[in-house]
Amino acid sequence: MRTLEVRVWRGGAEGRFQHFEVPRRESQTVLDVVTHIQRAQEPSLAYRFACRVGMCGSCAMTVNGVARWTCRTHVDRVAPDGRLEIAPLRNLPVIRDLVTDMREFFDKWARAKGRFEGRRTRRDDFERVAPDSEARRQVDAAIECIGCGVCYSSCDVVAWNPDYLGPAALNRAWTLLRDVREATNPERLRAVAGDAGCHACHTHLSCTERCPKQISPTAGIAGLKRAAAAAALKGEL
């Protein structure tokens, strides 16, 4: 039986890679590899997963140097030579082994005013939103984020500027900014403009390249910059 040579990060911010040999199987995902290690070889290995089908966004790790969702990443695609190096996501504090502390990541969604606040109450009629309107199409292109943190982990600007809200939070703000039902967009634009917000983005496109849901946070961030400039010129920012 063929085997995979796997190096897995053990420890916190300080630690080392531990070597494992894992049986190679057909259609094996990176999450399958980690699960095999934890169940058959090293029960103390800490990692995080839930749905295993690319919906929950909890199993992202750094695989051979690249942030990926491990449940939908086939070993075939990332380790043709049978070698895997699995580490926690970058740009987030490591709790233990492959588990990162996601608090700052989600706190930034709150700071970017990532919560929907509509104008209507349950007593009002539904808002009619044309599916083919430009604003709705822009929302549709960005709405499927599962909050996995792959973009945040891949972003150089987050690494340089820890206050930077990051691609996911800004993408979320963009979907709300383009939502015609939203009531709090001037405040949202103020929250996401500036040195720690959309204006810090260098358009490196790492987030866009790595997003497992094929979202382009870069496009949303560019939209936020344009919207902020327009609001500033009108004196509304």
Added chain:
Amino acid sequence: MSARREALLWAAQRASAALLALCVAVHLATMIYAVHGGLSAAQILERTRGNAAWLAFYSVFLLAVVVHAPIGLRAVLAEWLGWRGASRDWLLAAFAAALAWLGARAILGVFL
């Protein structure tokens, strides 16, 4: 208001970049043309002295540089040195003034 300032600086840098794209292309094409044509310094001065169109073009070019370069440097100082705040912005205002002075001197040197 920081958000407003950042948004306006971003708009200014975008607008000045668009101007620079045009000005740098014209500037380089003119230089290459002048060199290939074998024009002497005296012949070049003959064309630039008192030429209002030339003065206007290079004044716009200079303005774009004075706006664009300090805003870019502002981000470099913040990201590489962690230098933010009023002291940085005063230094950059001085840098912009120096660019304006040096550029104006160069333009007037061949216009007058």
